[in-house]
Amino acid sequence: MTKTTQARLKREEQIKQLQNECKLLIQKERKEKNQARTKRLCTRGGAIEKLLPELATFTDEQFDIFVKKVILSAQTKRIIAEIAAVNPEPPAEPQGGISFPESQVVTIFEPAEAETDVEQA
8 A cells, every 4th residue: 555545544544533523512512502502491490480370280281371471461571572672682692590580570560451462472
């Protein structure tokens, strides 16, 4: 085997090793993203149940209906727009749990408005 052939084979082996390393890094990145998403969903779901403990007794279907009606309400859209205007750049990676300082706690519905939004949804 010539030196050129040996050098080529060595380079091909290095390329294979780098490709395998790249695949492993991609898998690790996906796993980290999935873990971060799972943590974020659990944290946010826990925060909702902390504020509204009766939601823990809802079936998945009832919870789905509740979430859709709340999220699609005009009042919720106004609140989201207000919060986004104050903090237009969300953090790249959420840190820790969700806390609710008194200045951030908002009454989402006034009693009369809640009935109207529920009927429309």
